[in-house]
Amino acid sequence: MGPFERHVFVCTSGSICPIEGDSTLVHARLKELVKQADLKTSIRINNAGCLDQCGHGPMVVVYPENVWYCHVKVEDADAIFHEHLVGGRPVERLIYRPAKPGPNKLRKEPILPSKTPAAVNLMS
Amino acid sequence: MGPFERHVFVCTSGSICPIEGDSTLVHARLKELVKQADLKTSIRINNAGCLDQCGHGPMVVVYPENVWYCHVKVEDADAIFHEHLVGGRPVERLIYRPAKPGPNKLRKEPILPSKTPAAVNLMS
Numbered sequence: 001m002g003p004f005e006r007h008v009f010v011c012t013s014g015s016i017c018p019i020e021g022d023s024t025l026v027h028a029r030l031k032e033l034v035k036q037a038d039l040k041t042s043i044r045i046n047n048a049g050c051l052d053q054c055g056h057g058p059m060v061v062v063y064p065e066n067v068w069y070c071h072v073k074v075e076d077a078d079a080i081f082h083e084h085l086v087g088g089r090p091v092e093r094l095i096y097r098p099a100k101p102g103p104n105k106l107r108k109e110p111i112l113p114s115k116t117p118a119a120v121n122l123m124s
Numbered sequence: 125m126g127p128f129e130r131h132v133f134v135c136t137s138g139s140i141c142p143i144e145g146d147s148t149l150v151h152a153r154l155k156e157l158v159k160q161a162d163l164k165t166s167i168r169i170n171n172a173g174c175l176d177q178c179g180h181g182p183m184v185v186v187y188p189e190n191v192w193y194c195h196v197k198v199e200d201a202d203a204i205f206h207e208h209l210v211g212g213r214p215v216e217r218l219i220y221r222p223a224k225p226g227p228n229k230l231r232k233e234p235i236l237p238s239k240t241p242a243a244v245n246l247m248s
Binding site: 001002003004005007009013040041042044046047048049050051052053061063064065066067068096098100101102103104 | 125126127128129131133137164165166168170171172173174175176177185187188189190191192220222224225226227228
């Protein structure tokens with residue numbers, strides 16, 4: 001068994017989650033809430049790389065429960081923290097149910113603007 | 125439930141794991157093994173930020189089992205893959221048993237060389 005009761009991963013270094021809803025703000029808000037509640041001994045919030053579900057993000061995963069959240073907004077971080085991480089009840093309205101096992105990418109990695117003008121929209 | 129049977133996180137972006145044993149090579153080797161075995165649908169290997177156990181790394185965590193490995197060398201990646209991720213039996217000799225719940229840091233974040241000469245050794 002690991003050192004934490006709940007271990008949360010937020011995709012912040014993939015190439016899509018951070019531009020779909022600013023997953024870095026979700027990560028920062030979760031960390032802030034854990035710190036404010038003095039729960040660093042039991043809950044760990046981590047940055048993670050791409051979770052292979054591009055287009056459903058920002059994605060947040062809570063282990064060991066194996067509960068995945070999709071399209072998480074910064075204000076949803078408060079619900080995830082209070083209801084799930086502290087209260088133990090996953091936030092039903094945010095739960096991600098993958099269409100199939102494994103990768104589920106709706107969007108490809110963005111192509112550099114120098115290669116195609118269409119990519120400019122993706123980055124904006 | 126999430127889209128993967130096993131989800132593996134390797135600390136590659138903390139400031140200590142990557143210089144203690146080159147966790148980026150451990151991450152790369154695990155990804156290579158998953159790809160070679162065509163197991164991308166069931167096993168996901170992810171980069172992760174600091175796992176708050178600095179000095180015990182390179183750290184590798186396997187969920188949903190909540191099995192943590194410490195001081196993982198690149199050659200240990202093969203054992204973790206074959207014995208645990210495929211075989212379902214955690215690699216006992218590598219298991220990390222934290223001294224206490226929560227953060228367990230033996231080492232502090234390295235100080236920039238410009239601030240103290242001692243930090244040079246840490247980076248070498």
